[in-house]
Amino acid sequence: MRRRAVLVLPALVLLPAVLAGCGDDARDDAVPAVSAPAGAVAPTGGGTAGATATGTFAPYAAGATAVTYDPALVPPGAVATVTLSPAGSGTTVRLAVTRLQPGRGYGAHLHVKPCGPTGDAAGPHYQHHPDPAASASPPSVDPSYANPANEVWLDFTTDGSGDATTTATQPWTFDPARAPRSVIIHAQPTKTAPGVAGTAGARLGCLTLPG
Numbered sequence: 001m002r003r004r005a006v007l008v009l010p011a012l013v014l015l016p017a018v019l020a021g022c023g024d025d026a027r028d029d030a031v032p033a034v035s036a037p038a039g040a041v042a043p044t045g046g047g048t049a050g051a052t053a054t055g056t057f058a059p060y061a062a063g064a065t066a067v068t069y070d071p072a073l074v075p076p077g078a079v080a081t082v083t084l085s086p087a088g089s090g091t092t093v094r095l096a097v098t099r100l101q102p103g104r105g106y107g108a109h110l111h112v113k114p115c116g117p118t119g120d121a122a123g124p125h126y127q128h129h130p131d132p133a134a135s136a137s138p139p140s141v142d143p144s145y146a147n148p149a150n151e152v153w154l155d156f157t158t159d160g161s162g163d164a165t166t167t168a169t170q171p172w173t174f175d176p177a178r179a180p181r182s183v184i185i186h187a188q189p190t191k192t193a194p195g196v197a198g199t200a201g202a203r204l205g206c207l208t209l210p211g
């Protein structure tokens with residue numbers, strides 16, 4: 001009698017949906033929390049209720065907390081610290097940076113995805129009321145959604161040492177199902193006009209928030 005080999009092939013090969021692509025929706029927060037990458041992340045409070053992260057900028061490496069995409073404008077060795085602090089029914093977000101270019105204005109916002117190999121990986125801005133017309137491209141540029149009351153804008157101008165501290169206080173808390181995952185530092189102050197609202201030039205650097 002002839003024996004018949006039976007091959008069982010996996011019917012499905014599931015790839016993780018966390019490939020660092022740009023241009024997805026603001027929804028990768030259902031991914032279970034992973035341990036903090038090597039670096040100076042100091043998660044506190046579970047990410048959505050309150051969180052803090054500190055990183056020293058360097059060119060991208062897997063697991064990096066702080067990434068520079070423009071070493072001239074966000075020099076390796078510059079440091080950023082972001083703290084999300086719930087306060088009653090509101091939230092205060094504080095960003096402190098050191099050793100950027102002195103006397104220079106930068107844009108900065110909370111974005112929805114962690115930092116990745118390119119600035120685009122961080123996805124669009126966190127919005128309290130998501131813009132129903134927004135997609136990955138174009139992102140929300142409607143001033144009725146892309147504004148500093150509905151997003152978290154942290155623009156700053158550095159002092160003579162390249163340091164700055166800025167805060168934004170909102171009367172709302174982050175949706176725990178889609179909490180912000182990064183701060184992006186941009187090349188320009190944030191624009192407010194229709195069609196460009198919320199944009200701030202190139203993405204120079206990124207700091208990942210604990211998820």
Ligand SMILES: [Cu+2]
Pocket residue numbers: 108109110111125184186200
């Ligand atoms: Cu931004």
